[in-house]
Amino acid sequence: MTDAAALRDAPAPRPATDGVVVVMPAYREAKNLAATVEDFLTTLAALGHDHRVIVVDDGSPDTTGAVLDDLVARSGGRVIGVWHERNRGYGAAVRTGIRTALERTSMRWLLLTDSDGQFRAADLDALLTVRRHDRADAVIGYRRERADPLPRRVNGHLWTLAGRLLLGTRSRDVDCAYKLLDRRLLEGLDLVDEAAAIDPELLARIGRGHARVVEHPVEHHPRAHGEPTGASPRVIVRSFLSLARVYAELVRDGHKWRRTRALFTPSDPVLALVTLAAVLLSAGAFVHHLNLGTVLLYNDATAHLLIARRVLDSPTPGLAQLGGVWPPLPHLLALPLVWYDDLYHSGFAGSLISMASYTVTVRYLYLTASTLGRSRAAGLAAAATFALNPNVLYLQSTPMTELPLFACITVAVHHLHEWSRTGRYSRLVAASLATMLATLTRYEGWVLAAALTLVVAYISWRRWKSPAHVEAHTLFFGVVAFSGVVAWIGWSQAIFGDALYWLSGEYAKASLWVSSADENIGSPTRSGTTYAWALAHDLGLPALLAALAGLLVYAWRHRLRPAAVAPYTLLSFLPFFVYALCSGRRPMKVPELQGEFYNVRFALIMALPTALFLGYLVSAAPRRLLRLPARAALATAAVATVLAVPGTATLAEPRNWTSGDTARPAAAWLREHYDHGDLLMEGPHNETIAFRSGVPTGRIVYEGSYRLWEPALRTPAAHVRWIYARTLPGWEDRVWRRLRDDPALTRDYTLLFQDDVQRIYRRKEAP
Structure with a gap:
């Protein structure tokens, strides 16, 4: 033997x-x-x-x-x-x-x-x-x-x-x-x-x-x-670890790029370990939620994938399929992968962007917190507080757009903070580019652009006391930072003939999702309370209190010194969302006030300042305690606050909504019976059907199908073989409103599927 x-x-x-x-x-x-x-x-x-x-x-x-x-x-x-x-x-x-x-x-x-x-x-x-x-x-x-x-x-x-x-x-x-x-x-x-x-x-x-x-x-x-x-988590983890080992062997033997050897001797080994841990956590969380079938629970997740896919495959493919409701960057980033059916239908084509953004965010939180507190323990505490949050880990496993925004925000704030300390213009350029990308990711990025521009003007005034310097630096930063905003407004004008289509267009009006009976509207107190409960669900009360203590210590020590004001911009999202709830621009619900979760993920953006100032609190301990064992203990105590997060609210919300998913029967019926031909279907609120039905996106005529949509609504029999209509009273889609009283519908089409919510028709075949 x-x-x-x-x-x-x-x-x-x-x-x-x-x-x-x-x-x-x-x-x-x-x-x-x-x-x-x-x-x-x-x-x-x-x-x-x-x-x-x-x-x-x-x-x-x-x-x-x-x-x-x-x-x-x-x-x-x-x-x-x-x-x-x-x-x-x-x-x-x-x-x-x-x-x-x-x-x-x-x-x-x-x-x-x-x-x-x-x-x-x-x-x-x-x-x-x-x-x-x-x-x-x-x-x-x-x-x-x-x-x-x-x-x-x-x-x-x-x-x-x-x-x-x-x-x-x-x-x-x-x-x-x-x-x-x-x-x-x-x-x-x-x-x-x-x-x-x-x-x-x-x-x-x-x-x-x-x-x-x-x-x-x-x-x-x-x-x-x-x-x-091979599908068990243990085998998957072991496989990726073995792949890393093989890579290390090839690098050691000189068979891979010599520059990559620097990965094994980094200048900051703690940063390298933090980055590696973030990659492993990200991959593990995605595999976990993929096996649970929760990657695509949010309807918006499938909508983002559909937008990207339609750019490449629709009756009228092209960049115009990006539409004018959501900023385009996440959809553009998904284009290289969304073409592959497995990656598209699993959601990975969009999740990969969130996963990469998660790693970038963790890395830059470590860098910024380490700089603020002049301590790696502060960086570790900040990175771990964000990275281990179950709500963050779930959202980074989905094609949602929150994590790409978080990455842009942390990169922008980090580089602006470095510019305020060093005066290096390369840092100001990097901050402006990251801000521009944020404005093209989500509208919260526009708030970031405004806040950072004010900080640039403030720093310039405090440092040089010269209106000329203020103007020069503000323009230097703002021209690039706001170029994404200008481009998006110009896009709306060029494509839809309305520069404000993103705000008040047919599919962008707040009234589509905010009820006039929403108790937050017109009540700053109610709106603030709703958002506070969402913060508690997303971040946990211990983490919030620790971060508040860290913020107070930071403000006491640094006041409004030019080299210390950049991190304060992360707090601007709190009043913005309270205003959005109060003005009726965005809805939010929490069980304590409205009896359910809805849009609770909007509070997760405050995980960034929470992690940063919690990390700073670790560094604020007396110097005699900042030896390595004590730092590790403090960082561990800070991370323990993550364990107090009361569940995964960002997952509970879509689970609650999809438990009564009325679109599934129609999607399943189409998957079994659709054979060929074009399908007429309005896009908004029907994304689940379009995504899960198996009907090729190139065969779905919807409101974004340039010069095909209106003719198909007028004379459907001349253009489409199938019709899907949402018939729910009070929630009818445009297809049903246009065709329900048209005698041609019953003359030319056969009703094959019907329930309380929707109907599916197929054109009668000629003898």
Whole structure:
């Protein structure tokens, strides 16, 4: 027995041939193994290739080992069995199989595949043909259509993307278990991974040389028996850690960019660890909510994805599909990924932007708090207070636009604070650019632009006492910072003929979502109380009190000194939202006052000043306590305030609303019965149907379909095959208001679906 593996009944090495060795690891595949091995044996024999099949039982707790014993006994030497005494991981099983193939056979070609029956031997002949025609050293399969549940498909895309970014692999499907390799590529190859990173590591290492590698599609079939192990959170975390280990090995060996070695020797190792922790927390939270099915609970989340998708795929594609209600930056950022169906339908095409923004926000909170408090403990406390908040972790897992705004805000405030301290104009430029991006992300960014411009003017006046300096610096900052506002107003004028369409347009009016009976309207006290309750739900009372104490200490120590005023701008969002509630521009509900959650996420923006000033409070402890153990204890105590957050209010809100989701029956019906043709449907408030129905966005005629919408409303039979109408009394959409009294509707269309909320019609076919 060698290396915890037992080789039984293995044939002696054969003379060098042009045959094929199939290598497949097996773990808990008792019901799939025999059929998979027989498939390859039968196919290879029919093709006339000399062959062997090597199966590595990776310590399976079921009867996989016994099945393998039987296969070896009756194969006539064509099956070689290898048994690990304990489970060592997928990568270790693949390495054992490769080593066995090189040591026990002399065949030139190795096929690496799986034993679960999801890949068939029939595709091998095509790979051998491609290898011969292209004179390839390796033919890498990719799944034409992946026969897995949506979460596993999304995880596969993430895994492939991570392999490309970290290891430079070029495969479109890095973990596809169907790879035909020349043994010369594997001889002397030192593979180190024992988990799922074996596939990207293998491709990265063979891609370093001059090997000719081509890709070819293969079929992927549903599992007949058993459950995959790769979807468990433990396996996912282990896989990403193993990928990081492989990356570190390649960097150490000099096979990756030399500049990336600096990542392992950063000037601030604590910042590097904070960034890494944020990335891992972000990925873990997304996987958690993807498995829970909560990534797309917010209707606005699907609406953001629909806007981005329509830019590329609609009856009238183009940038005009960005519309004029929501600022465009999040939708533009989603364009590179929203084209891929799996990433689009899972929400990851938009969630990735939120996840990256979460990491940026955590990083800059650490930097700013460390500077304010002149202590890494302050930075750690601020970063952890924000990063561990369950409401933040949920929203960063969704395609909502709050996290991109938070990232822009923290970057802008950090650089403005650095400019106020150092006077470096590069910092002022960076602050203005980040502010401009904030104005193109959400309208709260416009408040930020105004607040920061006032701070620039104030600092300039206090520092130089010169109107000329005030004017110069204010213009220097403001021209860039407000360019996004000007561009959005100009867009509204150009596209809709109304510069204020974003404020009072047909689909932007506050009356669409704010009831005239809202008790917050006209009552500053009621509005302030509502927002205070939302703060308590989003951030927790202990964190708020600690942050308030930190703010008071900061204000007492620094007053309104020019070098200290930038962080105060984060407080401007509090009066803004109270005013928005009081004026009827935005609604908000909390259980204590209105009996339910609604728009409670608007209070989460105050997590930024909460984290920052809580971190400052940590640094305000007496100097004699600021030794490393005491700092760690203080930071831990600060982080403990996050544990007092009373649940995930930002998740409770959409769960409450979707529990009575009346759109689901119609969406499910369309998914089953829609076959072809254009569908007439108004967009607002029908986003769930459009997204979940499976109807291609290029087939949905809606109010944004330039020069198609009005003709379809006038004479639908001449333009569309399907009609969806929302018929809920008092909430009818424009399609129903225009067509319900039109006799052509019943003459030309058949009513196929109807409930208390909606109807679906299909055009009658001509005889």
